[in-house]
Amino acid sequence: MTLAATVLMALHRLIWFLILARCIVSFLPNIDPGHPIVRFIYNATEPIMKPFRAILPSTRMGIDFSPIVAILCIDIVFRLLMTLVAHLGI
Secondary structure, eight states: OOHHHHHHHHHHHHHHHHHHHHHHHHHOTTOOTTSHHHHHHHHHHHHHHHHHHHHSOOOTTOOOOHHHHHHHHHHHHHHHHHHHHHHHTO
């Protein structure tokens, strides 16, 4: 496996886990939003989540589907990039 593929895989996993952590934190009512780890999670994922929240309509129940759509899009982009890296032999 090439260095580019390894870096892409690590970045993909990091983004995926940060979005998952954001979802988990949003369901926990006693988490302090000012805690440095929580702020880091939100600051790291907000640039990814914001465009999807702007596109998706809000639901009556207040359910945010943007993490699901973001993860699906990130997976598609990741697979395309991995195919490109494999094809070019980078």
